[in-house]
Amino acid sequence: MSSPDRSGELLTIADRVVAMAAPGEQVEAYISRSLSTEVRVYEGEVEHFVSAQSEGIGIRVIRDGRTGTSYAGTLDPSQIAEVLAEARDNLGYGEADEWAGLAVPDGVAVTPQTLWDPHLETTPTARKIQLAKDLERMALAADARVRVDDSNYSDSFGEAAVATTTGIRVAGRENGCYLSVGTLADDGDETQTGFGFTVGRNVDELDVEKAAREAADRATRLLGATKPASRRVTVVLDPYVTAQFLGIIGGTLNGESVVKGRSLFANRLGDDVASPLLTLVDDPTNPLAYTATDIDGEGLAARRNVLIESGRLGMFVQSSYSARRMGATTTGNGVRGGIGGSPSAGCLALQIVPGRRSQAEIIAGIDDGILVQQVQGLHSGVNPVSGDFSTGAAGLSISKGTLGAPVREFTIASTLQKMLLDIAEVGGDLEWLPMRATGVSLVIHDVTMSGA
Amino acid sequence: MIDNDVLERVLSAGLRTGADFAEVFASDWRGTSVGLDDGRIEQMSSGRNRGAGIRVIHGDTTGFAHTADLSEAGLLAAARVAAEAARQGDGGTRVVALTTRPTTPVSPIEIDPSGVPKSAKVELLRRVDDAARTTGAAITQVSAGYADGRTRIVIANSDGLVAHDERVRTLMRVSAVANGDTGMQTGYDSVGHTMGFELFDKVEVEEIARVAARRALTKLKARPAPSGSLPVVIKAGSGGVLFHEACGHGLEADLVAKGASVYRGKVGELVASPLVTLVDDGTMTHEWGAIAIDDEGHPSQYNVLIENGVLTDYMWDYLRSRNEGRRPSGNGRRQSYQDLPMVRMTNTYVLNGQENPDDIIKDTESGVYVAHLGGGSVNTATGDFVFGMTEAYLIENGEITEPLREGNLIGNGPQVLRDIDRLGNDFAMGNPGTCGKDGQGVPVGDGQPTLRVKSLTIGGTAA
Numbered sequence: 001m002s003s004p005d006r007s008g009e010l011l012t013i014a015d016r017v018v019a020m021a022a023p024g025e026q027v028e029a030y031i032s033r034s035l036s037t038e039v040r041v042y043e044g045e046v047e048h049f050v051s052a053q054s055e056g057i058g059i060r061v062i063r064d065g066r067t068g069t070s071y072a073g074t075l076d077p078s079q080i081a082e083v084l085a086e087a088r089d090n091l092g093y094g095e096a097d098e099w100a101g102l103a104v105p106d107g108v109a110v111t112p113q114t115l116w117d118p119h120l121e122t123t124p125t126a127r128k129i130q131l132a133k134d135l136e137r138m139a140l141a142a143d144a145r146v147r148v149d150d151s152n153y154s155d156s157f158g159e160a161a162v163a164t165t166t167g168i169r170v171a172g173r174e175n176g177c178y179l180s181v182g183t184l185a186d187d188g189d190e191t192q193t194g195f196g197f198t199v200g201r202n203v204d205e206l207d208v209e210k211a212a213r214e215a216a217d218r219a220t221r222l223l224g225a226t227k228p229a230s231r232r233v234t235v236v237l238d239p240y241v242t243a244q245f246l247g248i249i250g251g252t253l254n255g256e257s258v259v260k261g262r263s264l265f266a267n268r269l270g271d272d273v274a275s276p277l278l279t280l281v282d283d284p285t286n287p288l289a290y291t292a293t294d295i296d297g298e299g300l301a302a303r304r305n306v307l308i309e310s311g312r313l314g315m316f317v318q319s320s321y322s323a324r325r326m327g328a329t330t331t332g333n334g335v336r337g338g339i340g341g342s343p344s345a346g347c348l349a350l351q352i353v354p355g356r357r358s359q360a361e362i363i364a365g366i367d368d369g370i371l372v373q374q375v376q377g378l379h380s381g382v383n384p385v386s387g388d389f390s391t392g393a394a395g396l397s398i399s400k401g402t403l404g405a406p407v408r409e410f411t412i413a414s415t416l417q418k419m420l421l422d423i424a425e426v427g428g429d430l431e432w433l434p435m436r437a438t439g440v441s442l443v444i445h446d447v448t449m450s451g452a
Numbered sequence: 453m454i455d456n457d458v459l460e461r462v463l464s465a466g467l468r469t470g471a472d473f474a475e476v477f478a479s480d481w482r483g484t485s486v487g488l489d490d491g492r493i494e495q496m497s498s499g500r501n502r503g504a505g506i507r508v509i510h511g512d513t514t515g516f517a518h519t520a521d522l523s524e525a526g527l528l529a530a531a532r533v534a535a536e537a538a539r540q541g542d543g544g545t546r547v548v549a550l551t552t553r554p555t556t557p558v559s560p561i562e563i564d565p566s567g568v569p570k571s572a573k574v575e576l577l578r579r580v581d582d583a584a585r586t587t588g589a590a591i592t593q594v595s596a597g598y599a600d601g602r603t604r605i606v607i608a609n610s611d612g613l614v615a616h617d618e619r620v621r622t623l624m625r626v627s628a629v630a631n632g633d634t635g636m637q638t639g640y641d642s643v644g645h646t647m648g649f650e651l652f653d654k655v656e657v658e659e660i661a662r663v664a665a666r667r668a669l670t671k672l673k674a675r676p677a678p679s680g681s682l683p684v685v686i687k688a689g690s691g692g693v694l695f696h697e698a699c700g701h702g703l704e705a706d707l708v709a710k711g712a713s714v715y716r717g718k719v720g721e722l723v724a725s726p727l728v729t730l731v732d733d734g735t736m737t738h739e740w741g742a743i744a745i746d747d748e749g750h751p752s753q754y755n756v757l758i759e760n761g762v763l764t765d766y767m768w769d770y771l772r773s774r775n776e777g778r779r780p781s782g783n784g785r786r787q788s789y790q791d792l793p794m795v796r797m798t799n800t801y802v803l804n805g806q807e808n809p810d811d812i813i814k815d816t817e818s819g820v821y822v823a824h825l826g827g828g829s830v831n832t833a834t835g836d837f838v839f840g841m842t843e844a845y846l847i848e849n850g851e852i853t854e855p856l857r858e859g860n861l862i863g864n865g866p867q868v869l870r871d872i873d874r875l876g877n878d879f880a881m882g883n884p885g886t887c888g889k890d891g892q893g894v895p896v897g898d899g900q901p902t903l904r905v906k907s908l909t910i911g912g913t914a915a
Contacts, residue, residue, distance in 0.1 A: 042710070048514035049537035052790060055520060056501075067494065073501035074520045083500075090496035093570045097492055149712050149833075184712060184833050191714070193833045227909075230680045260490045261593045262629055262636070340499050377838030380827040381860030381911060385629060385638045386671070390859035390911035392838035409836055411860055411911025413679065448913040450679035 011171045013075060014163035017059060020084060021165045026062040026102045027084075028164040031055075031075065032339060036156035037125075041132040047150065049129075058339035059087045065096035071340040102164045103298035103320035106330065110301040111285040113294045115174035117201035120155060127203060128153045128177075135181050135208050139196065142216035145223070149182035149193075168299035178434065179206050185219035192225070194218025199290065199434045221373070222394055225406035228451040234369035234424065235412055235447045236362060236398065239431040239439025241372050242352070246437035249416065250282070250347035251384050253307050254333070255322030264387050264417060265313055273313045274420035279353040280308040282317055282333070289349035290434045297336030297343040305331045307347075319345040350437035355426035359441040362427055369398040370407065370449065387416040410451035414444075422446050453478055454504070456550050458524045459608040462506065463548040465531040467610055469539050471510040474531070474548075475609040477747060478504035478522060479789045482566060483601030488577040490593065496570055505789040506530045509771070510539040518790045550614040558735050558744040558752060561620045561648035565600035568649045573598050576624065576657050583658035584628045587665035590672060592636075593629035596661070600649070607749035615749040621740070621895065622651045623884060626661050630668035637674070637857075639667025640826075640842060644884030644895075646742045667824065667843050674855040677844065677912025683819035684861065684908040685812055685847060689880030690824050692898025695730055696800050696887065697830040697837040698865035699723070703732075703757050703765075704783075704795040704889075705772040707832050714835040714866055715763060723763045724869035727805055727903075730758040732767055734782050734798035740884035741798040741897040748784035748793050755781050757800075758869075769795045787892035797887060799897035805875025809902035812874040814850040820910055821845045821852045822861070827885075835865035838911075860911040868905055876902030 010031045017029035038050040057080060058071040068091030070083045136151035159173035180197040196215030198207045237245060257263035265273060274280075284293045284302040293302050298320055306314050317333035318326065322345045335346035363371065376392035394408035414422070427441030459476055466474030480502035487494045504527055505518040515537030519530040565573075577596050584594040600622045608614040623644035630637050641663040643655050686694065702713040715723060724730070734743045734752025743752045748770045756764050768776075769784030772795060785796035813821065821844065828839025844856040881899035 042512075046513045048516060048792060050516040050792065051533050051537055052518055053520075054790065069495055069497040071497070071499045073499075073503065076520075079500075086498045090498060090570070093486065093493060093496045093574050095493040097494070147711065149710055182712075191711075191833045193712075193831055260595075261631070264636070340497055342495065376831065376836065377827075377829055377840065377860045377862070380829070380838060380840030381858070383638060383858050385636050386858065387635065388858040390677075390840075390913075392836070392860055392862040392911070394836075408834075409862060409864060409909065411679070411838075411862055411909060413677075413859055413911045413913045415913075448679050450681075450909055450911045452681065 010159060010161035011163060011169065014161045017080060017084060018163045018165055024063055026165050028060040028102050028162065030058040030160070030162050030336065030339060032158065032160040034156055034158035036154065037128060038152065038154040039129050039132050041136050041151045044133060044136065046129060056339035057083055059083050060342060061087045061091050062100050062102065063091055065098055065100045066091045066094040067100050067342065068094060069341055099321060099325040101320065101324065102166045103168055103300050103330065103334065104166045105168060106300060108301040108303060108332065110294050113287055113292055115172065117175060119202040120175050120177060123203050131179055131203060131206065131208060135179050135212055138208060138212035139181050139183055139215045142212055143185065143220050145185045145187055145220055146216045147184045147186065149184055151181045152179065154178045162299040170295050170299040172295060176201055177203055177206065179208060179211055181211060181215045183215040183219040185223055187223045190223060192219050192222040197434065222406045222408055225394065225408040227409045228397060228407040228449060230450050230452065232446055233449050234366055234443060234445050236359065236366065236369060236371045237442040237444065238371065238373045239429060239441055240433060241375050242442040243433050243435050243437040243439040244375060244378055246350045246352065247435065248378065248382055248384055250350045250437065252416065253316050254345040255316040255318040255326050255328065256345040258316055259322055259325045262385050268313050271313055272311045274308050274311040275423040276311040277355065277426050278308055278311055278420065278423050279306065280350065281306050281353065282347045282350050284348035286349065288432050289438065290432060291349045291436050293348060296332045296334040296348065298334030300330060300332045300334065302348060303332045317345050317347055319343055347436060352426055352440050354428050354430045354440050356428045359427055359429055362425055362441060362443060363398055363403060364401040366398045367400055371396045371398055371403060372412065389414050389416050389419060410449055413448045413450065419444050453480055453604060453606050454522060456614060458527065459614060460548045460550055461524065462527045462531045463608060463610045464546060465528050466506055466508045466535050467546045469510065469535045471508045471535060471538050473509040473610055475507045475607065476504055476527065477789055478606045479603050481601055481603045483599065484573065485597060485599040486573050486577060487597050488581055489595040491581060493574050493577060501788065503789045504530065505791065506534045507792065508534040508538040513538050514792065516792050548610050549612055550608055551612050553613055553615045555615055555617050555744045559646040559738045559742050563649040565620065565622055565649045566602060576652060580626050580657050580661040583661035584626060584665040587662050588630065588669045590630045590632050590669055591628050591665050592631040596626045599623045609749065613749050615745050617745050619646065619743065620648050621646050622648060624657055624660060626664040628665040628668045630672050632672035634672055637668045637671035639664045642883050644740050645738045646740060647738045670843065670855045671857060674857045676914040677856040677859040678910050678914050679912045681907045681909050683816055683904060683906055685816055685819060685821045685902065685904045687821065687823045688809065688876060688878040688902045689882045689899055690822060691903065692801055692882045692900050693825050693828050693839055693885065695802055695900065696797060696896065696898050697828040697839060698868050699730065700797050700800045701830050702832045702835065702865060703767055705766040705768045706795045708766050709772055712833045714833065718763045719765065721763055722761050723866060724758050724761040725872040726761040727872055727875040728758055728761055728869060729756065729803040731756055731803065732783065732797050732800045736799045736897065739799045739881060739897040740895050743798060746782045746784045747786045748780065750780045750782045750784065752782040752798060767795050767797065769793055785894050787894055791892050794889060796889065796894050797896050801881065801899035802901065804877050804879045804901050807874060807876050809876035809878050812876055812902055812904050813847060813852060816847045816850060816904065819847040820856065821847050830865060837865055838862045856912065862909045862911060868908065871906040872903055873906050874904035878902055
């Protein structure tokens with residue numbers, strides 16, 4: 001999969017499918033192939049070594065507003081015809097949707113990205129194993145109370161192509177590597193857990209030292225934590241927590257939720273929905289973002305979109321479908337879940353425009369609060385339709401401008417609507433994380449803390 | 453799917469580098485799904501995914517490779533990659549002779565969904581949409597999904613085992629949005645079983661739709677959930693996830709072996725209220741987590757994990773049971789042929805107690821009644837867990853009163869198990885679930901009778 005020819009090969013398969021379109025049909029072929037390695041080390045030995053190869057094709061056929069899809073986890077030519085036939089058969093059961101349709105090239109220029117690093121392909125297996133062993137050793141060395149659960153190296157090489165009867169014809173490839181470690185820290189009867197990670201396009205970009213230090217620190221800093229008293233407090237979200245929070249906010253700002261009556265922010269364009277301190281952008285064209293990309297899932301150019309500017313809601317992210325239905329223009333935010341199904345609107349690389357102060361400077365100004373370093377249960381405790389927000393949390397107490405004792409087993413709760421308005425400061429400590437959103441310290445007033 | 457003589461040659465190739473154990477897991481999945489949203493059948497989708505994963509174990513090291521190519525050449529290539537990954541070296545030739553072990557079906561099906569006309573599946577969704585919308589004028593949006601899938605599986609290993617299985621699962625889920633003065637609220641319900649299309653002869657899809665719609669409508673009148681610690685009564689069939697999270701994961705032998713479980717070294721000890729007997733049961737016919745054999749070829753079992761509060765055993769897969777010199781418990785599962793098996797739950801539930809559930813509520817002065825729970829998660833090393841309450845009410849003076857808005861409940865597993873002070877006699881299984889671990893999702897079931905926990909922390913916003 002090293003040479004560009006191979007991506008050309010995927011496009012050729014896609015072209016062949018598109019050429020089979022019958023008159024009156026829109027056809028889209030999405031083809032992907034990937035190769036990945038995963039090494040897990042435990043107590044200095046390789047626990048497992050996984051070598052994985054996947055490929056697949058997804059076909060979407062639209063006719064008279066009806067959509068049918070089909071997919072298969074193979075590029076075996078004998079099966080591709082069957083996939084197309086199934087998709088065609090399936091469209092007979094869909095109901096006509098006047099806005100249904102594939103993306104059409106919109107002339108927006110692609111911001112080129114370097115998503116492939118040839119050095120990763122030639123990295124010897126022994127080096128990959130050594131990195132995982134180094135990470136385990138360094139995490140253990142960081143603190144005598146620390147044990148390591150598992151230390152992992154993984155890399156992936158993926159390529160994909162999309163072609164449609166409407167004139168989309170793109171292919172791309174991307175690779176990257178990832179080191180992570182899970183830690184446990186013991187003190188008497190008590191055990192706490194932590195993790196650390198580092199990502200790069202090649203192994204020289206991996207910061208093993210930082211991953212080890214953070215993993216040891218995350219596990220040990222909660223030792224001795226107590227359950228805090230219930231009250232209303234100011235919370236400072238650590239960059240890693242903010243990034244998870246932004247992922248939820250992003251989910252409420254897509255055009256598809258709006259047209260289907262599931263967005264908190266429907267009919268709020270132009271309103272002040274957040275503190276004036278908040279400017280939220282979705283910018284996959286920024287090469288520093290982990291999810292930076294040149295094209296979206298529908299094959300259109302990815303672009304920088306300002307969703308909230310100084311607190312005012314400026315726009316929603318759109319796929320070609322949601323844009324057509326809202327009478328808006330697409331924002332290049334088609335997101336594909338895999339080879340099956342259709343792309344839907346979603347954020348690609350969220351980022352808050354950072355403020356000025358460091359986390360330490362921010363904390364120095366807080367009288368009674370909590371630095372929230374981890375959250376648990378965002379998927380179960382946040383309802384992005386009603387806006388109810390409740391999550392388990394752990395972190396450090398803040399008293400009179402100073403970080404104090406660790407606290408855990410409490411929840412923080414509010415509503416998404418209120419939290420956006422209650423943002424009191426955005427930190428200057430932008431942190432690029434392996435997620436769809438970038439981290440930064442975020443101060444939110446008047447959050448209900450439930451504890452003892 | 454693959455002939456025994458081919459499997460034998462592939463396993464021999466896997467053992468080439470001197471490995472102790474080689475295994476082929478091949479599966480062929482076909483499924484159909486249809487979605488309805490915004491009053492319209494959006495699209496029907498059908499998929500197929502087949503391939504084989506080859507695992508080679510040498511000492512403490514596992515090598516694994518998978519392929520979508522089920523030809524002998526494709527399988528041999530994957531076996532060589534797995535063998536190299538497990539150990540560099542030459543172990544000579546070992547011949548494997550396979551004996552087919554018959555599989556006793558746990559969930560026989562009556563109507564294969566792949567033979568049911570697609571129009572019948574679409575029709576179910578229209579009925580769901582109608583029923584949800586007519587439940588209340590405030591219902592403004594409905595989405596629903598139907599899905600079925602059939603997986604054929606072949607597992608062969610160098611111990612001479614070869615086993616086959618076929619699994620059919622059918623599912624319907626409904627999500628409704630209600631709109632009122634207080635904003636939007638959502639309600640959800642689902643039904644899923646390891647059975648064929650006869651599922652819809654046994655359950656009325658309209659009822660699932662009405663339950664989802666009523667959950668959304670009820671919350672329009674809901675007040676913010678309390679914050680702080682209160683007694684919590686959990687309705688039968690809605691809180692199995694509590695046990696799944698609070699202790700189930702901590703009883704998985706892989707986590708125990710690494711010292712990442714609070715239940716390590718606790719077998720024989722009282723770890724829960726004496727009221728609690730907890731079982732993991734892969735043999736529970738037609739339940740969502742039911743399997744005839746696990747994904748390593750071992751028959752599923754009825755495993756008692758906690759008996760009258762005393763920890764009796766963990767759950768085991770091949771690797772962890774081999775290390776301990778004991779039999780596996782039928783809990784080695786994987787998401788697909790692309791994944792390594794791990795210790796996983798199947799259907800995890802608490803057996804019935806003695807009490808009338810109404811008495812439990814009546815005896816609760818002030819607390820929260822949870823009628824439906826969403827997902828949850830646990831940190832197995834600390835036991836700290838959370839789960840979301842998606843339908844809950846206040847209990848005041850022994851009566852269920854006002855509905856509450858959504859929020860998380862949190863607690864510590866070992867503490868909560870000890871704090872169960874009342875147990876009803878109205879056992880019910882809950883909604884079909886997908887359990888995630890280490891990036892893999894597998895279908896699981898859970899269940900319990902009505903029960904009370906003396907104190908749980910409720911993550912609401914009210915004082």
